[in-house]
């Protein structure tokens with residue numbers, strides 16, 4: 001028996017935020033907590049969204065103190081703002097961080113502290129049972145796909161560790177994909193976040209297990225990335241391509257219900273310990289990880305999965321005689337500079353990183369099982 005879930009309502013296209021305002025009015029919300037960060041306030045995007053949402057007739061309290069790597073205090077302050085202002089719904093505006101914090105405020109608004117007891121690893125999801133306010137998610141980057149995700153990562157004060165909270169009820173009620181909100185993203189962030197979306201689709205497609213719905217979504221997402229990410233870099237105001245990249249990001253996170261793989265396991269410690277952007281770390285490791293798969297003893301079906309994606313590159317006239325070389329050439333054309341050493345990752349930390357990567361929960365759904373030594377060798381290949 002397996003269970004497949006695709007419950008999020010998606011509003012897509014220019015002006016989708018106004019459409020959300022109408023939906024909020026129909027739902028009768030009276031006071032919204034808008035969770036965002038200081039950068040989006042500086043860019044004027046928060047004010048733009050407040051203006052659009054004022055059409056709902058609800059009062060709006062702005063909470064803009066989310067850190068780029070969210071911490072427990074962000075959740076505490078946000079939950080206090082929610083309760084003090086007697087809010088009845090949460091709107092998350094931003095990249096993955098405001099969305100992650102919004103999802104945790106959602107359950108802390110109606111559950112007792114401390115937050116630590118709800119950690120997924122400790123079985124905390126079983127304690128998330130009370131009715132909770134809805135979350136409406138408005139992404140401003142096209143990458144994480146957190147707007148359709150069921151989990152959240154927050155660094156706890158006591159342990160200083162990134163801690164996962166997971167429950168199907170945390171999935172936003174409506175995801176709003178409005179391309180005009182991503183037009184001001186600078187090229188290097190556009191590339192890095194877009195490569196994250198591509199990696200989600202690729203790893204989901206390569207993950208073992210029966211999930212043809214995820215497979216179909218992943219393949220279409222890969223094609224959207226190949227076609228639209230270069231266009232977003234060539235012209236940041238190409239709203240059609242910006243919109244399709246938002247959709248590709250949403251599709252990537254929908255597809256990776258099936259699982260991720262070794263690329264994400266290798267990438268996570270580089271962000272945790274060296275502060276590199278998550279999308280960039282995927283880019284630096286993906287070609288070496290795919291080359292590892294290409295060298296491995298794969299069955300016909302597995303090799304066919306690699307060939308299918310390589311075929312998408314070939315159809316688009318991209319160079320490379322394998323998926324690993326084609327993806328490397330494509331990332332270079334998007335501005336990625338390869339070499340872990342060049343990005344400040346010294347070779348003498350690879351043993352430590354391999355331990356961390358092997359501990360990471362993503363690689364058990366890699367196309368083939370990997371050992372710690374395989375992960376170490378892949379770091380070396382990406383040096």
Ligand SMILES: [Fe+2]
Pocket residue numbers: 144196200264278
């Ligand atoms: Fe990712």
